Amino acid sequence: MTLFPPRPRGMKGRARELSTLVKMVSAAAPTRLALVGPGGSGKSMLAAALGYRLLHRFAQIHWFRTAAWDFRTVVEMLALRFGTPRQRDELVPALRRWLSHEEHLIVLDNHEDDRAMARLLQELASTRATFILTARRCLLSGVLVYPVTAPLVTSGRNAFPRVATLTRSLRWSPLALDVANAIVETGAASVAELAAYLASRGVGAVAVMEHEDDLPEVALLVGWAWRHLSSPSRRALAVLAHVEGDHVDQDSLARLARLGASDGETCARALAALADWHLMQEPFRGRYTLHAVVRHAVRKRATIPPRRVFEHYVSMLEQHPERIDLEQTHLFAAMDFAYREGDLVAILRVEDLLRNLEDGQGKLDRPSPTRASRPA
Ligand SMILES: Nc1ncnc2c1ncn2[C@@H]1O[C@H](COP(=O)(O)OP(=O)(O)OP(=O)(O)O)[C@@H](O)[C@H]1O
Ligand SMILES: [Mg+2]
Numbered sequence: 001m002t003l004f005p006p007r008p009r010g011m012k013g014r015a016r017e018l019s020t021l022v023k024m025v026s027a028a029a030p031t032r033l034a035l036v037g038p039g040g041s042g043k044s045m046l047a048a049a050l051g052y053r054l055l056h057r058f059a060q061i062h063w064f065r066t067a068a069w070d071f072r073t074v075v076e077m078l079a080l081r082f083g084t085p086r087q088r089d090e091l092v093p094a095l096r097r098w099l100s101h102e103e104h105l106i107v108l109d110n111h112e113d114d115r116a117m118a119r120l121l122q123e124l125a126s127t128r129a130t131f132i133l134t135a136r137r138c139l140l141s142g143v144l145v146y147p148v149t150a151p152l153v154t155s156g157r158n159a160f161p162r163v164a165t166l167t168r169s170l171r172w173s174p175l176a177l178d179v180a181n182a183i184v185e186t187g188a189a190s191v192a193e194l195a196a197y198l199a200s201r202g203v204g205a206v207a208v209m210e211h212e213d214d215l216p217e218v219a220l221l222v223g224w225a226w227r228h229l230s231s232p233s234r235r236a237l238a239v240l241a242h243v244e245g246d247h248v249d250q251d252s253l254a255r256l257a258r259l260g261a262s263d264g265e266t267c268a269r270a271l272a273a274l275a276d277w278h279l280m281q282e283p284f285r286g287r288y289t290l291h292a293v294v295r296h297a298v299r300k301r302a303t304i305p306p307r308r309v310f311e312h313y314v315s316m317l318e319q320h321p322e323r324i325d326l327e328q329t330h331l332f333a334a335m336d337f338a339y340r341e342g343d344l345v346a347i348l349r350v351e352d353l354l355r356n357l358e359d360g361q362g363k364l365d366r367p368s369p370t371r372a373s374r375p376a
Pocket of ligand 1: 010011012013014037038039040041042043044045046110134135136151174175176178179278281291292293
């Protein structure tokens, strides 16, 4: 499994940004650059596209989701991936040596903790690693900040020609336009029908948003899709919205959504519909997730019992400890759930599992419980 996301397909309106960024990074590597902008403005997509454009420039490119992990967890995560020693005294020096041999491009996606990041970048400042962060905010000195806004918004042009007339009502949001574009492209609705639907639901109304993941235009499109999706697709969407780990494979999805695990067909069809309307992301082949904004909208419509997710991943890892590399974030989510519930039996079960995994493999990065709760 490649650990860099697939090359973004269908990225629109970013030619200028990409060529500027390619020059900015190539001319000054090793360097540190943060792509900063609001939720769903397209930072991660741009960072992935940039990685592919810079493939020839760097010996290796890497992708990590950092979220709000603390310093120790982030360095352990890097060490795990690079196979460098993880003993406390050796952890940072070994990473430094490894990153000094040749030029690496390291994307740290969804950066949230400035303090942890400052320490990380400073500790690795003498290496040949170039770091690209994506972040909604970034209060770091010594890092070049490149603002990311919705594609073409500053020039007032349309990045999605098929749904150009929806651009203003969807406030140029590439996330919303991409979903609208996909709905129209599949023939499920015309642009006029979508426009009428959005208007009837008050898309332009002024209201206070709950937080950055609360984008009303995306919520409205999710609402439209919800009414047109089959029940298995809705159930799959609900599971994706409630699982706290990073991404889910088809088998787990089928089980958690009660789609009949033996019947791969039903699940594949359910997922195909979500993929057709760009409601779902596939960050790695065969592993699915939702964008945080879509996730927030779906969570308002459907729920699944969190204990079901806990039970699924904990028993999976008890029976198949070898799956820990792929399913690691689900273990941390299970730990977080057990602590949050104050469920002693669950806490002890996860502790046992962790001990067995560590004994068996000696390679687990263990964040503090609260760190595991951030949605993907
Ligand atoms: N230039 C673009 N062309 C087409 N679609 C885009 C573009 N930018 C973003 N999108 C759509 O919006 C979605 C969200 O983009 P992305 O995940 O890059 O946002 P983000 O800024 O990283 O959000 P967050 O802050 O929540 O991490 C993409 O999955 C894609 O569907
Ligand atoms: Mg992102």
